Amino acid sequence: MARILTALVIGLIFGLGLAVAGMTDPAKVLGFLDLAGDWDPSLAFVMGAGVIVTFIGYKLVLSRSGPVLAGAFQIPTRRDIDLNLVAGAALFGIGWGLAGYCPGPALSSLVSGALPVVALVASMAAGMVVVRVIKARG
Amino acid sequence: MSQFLLPTLGGALIAFSAVLMMAMLGRIAGISGIFGGLLPPAPATGGEAALRLAFVVGLLGGPLLLGLLTGDTGIGAPTVDLPMMIVGGFLVGIGTALGSGCTSGHGICGLSRLSPRSLVAVATFMATGVATVFVVRHLF
Numbered sequence: 001m002a003r004i005l006t007a008l009v010i011g012l013i014f015g016l017g018l019a020v021a022g023m024t025d026p027a028k029v030l031g032f033l034d035l036a037g038d039w040d041p042s043l044a045f046v047m048g049a050g051v052i053v054t055f056i057g058y059k060l061v062l063s064r065s066g067p068v069l070a071g072a073f074q075i076p077t078r079r080d081i082d083l084n085l086v087a088g089a090a091l092f093g094i095g096w097g098l099a100g101y102c103p104g105p106a107l108s109s110l111v112s113g114a115l116p117v118v119a120l121v122a123s124m125a126a127g128m129v130v131v132r133v134i135k136a137r138g
Numbered sequence: 139m140s141q142f143l144l145p146t147l148g149g150a151l152i153a154f155s156a157v158l159m160m161a162m163l164g165r166i167a168g169i170s171g172i173f174g175g176l177l178p179p180a181p182a183t184g185g186e187a188a189l190r191l192a193f194v195v196g197l198l199g200g201p202l203l204l205g206l207l208t209g210d211t212g213i214g215a216p217t218v219d220l221p222m223m224i225v226g227g228f229l230v231g232i233g234t235a236l237g238s239g240c241t242s243g244h245g246i247c248g249l250s251r252l253s254p255r256s257l258v259a260v261a262t263f264m265a266t267g268v269a270t271v272f273v274v275r276h277l278f
Binding site for chain 1: 141142144145146147148149150151152153154155156157158159160161162163164165166167169170173174177178179180185188189190192193194195196197198199200201202203204211212213214215216217218220222223224225226227228229230231232233234235236237238240241242244245246247248249250251253254255258259260262263264265266267268269270271272274275276
């Protein structure tokens, strides 16, 4: 129960951060990606502050023996650059540029109940299922 | 200057969440991975499913909390029509599942770990995101 409540609070802080940052406003996101237009650079500060604070925080946390409510740190270990990584990131970027939603803001924005956002999240889930099925078949 | 204050504060909150996730639960705060793990085939079960679902419910609560504090949830209206929302969402789903991460897992967490895979992923999705907006807004 402590783990589930903790996950809820961590998700809440994440969602609050997305909303404060402006990531839940697709007009702002598309303005950030529109380098050739009336470019809005402000969202670069989300990534900048996010990476700097996380970099320092990870240094402090990962120097400990393990997480508080789990057995061990689960850190990705792969370092190879494969086609799936590059093709996947490329397709993700195209989808992000078309509608202005990456997964976190899409989920957070669901709370508005707006039908187009519900449709986008359902479609995103369908895309994930397609890839998961193909990957599971190896 | 003030236009950069809220994005910086928001980025710091996202980072605080990512660091807490590692400190408490020992995981990367990657939204596409956490959400995708709830989906077929082989969806998470039991306590693992509850944990992932709780995180997602928390994500939805974020804008509500901001709305309570300030009167504005920060949620903006979609700017494209329904078919484009569906196509965009589908590509985001396929891409993040295939590329094992999105703006949070590769962007915030991966870059902070200096992961070479995440660096390539972020450079790639930023490039195709910018290219897509360019094509849609300036070539058509």
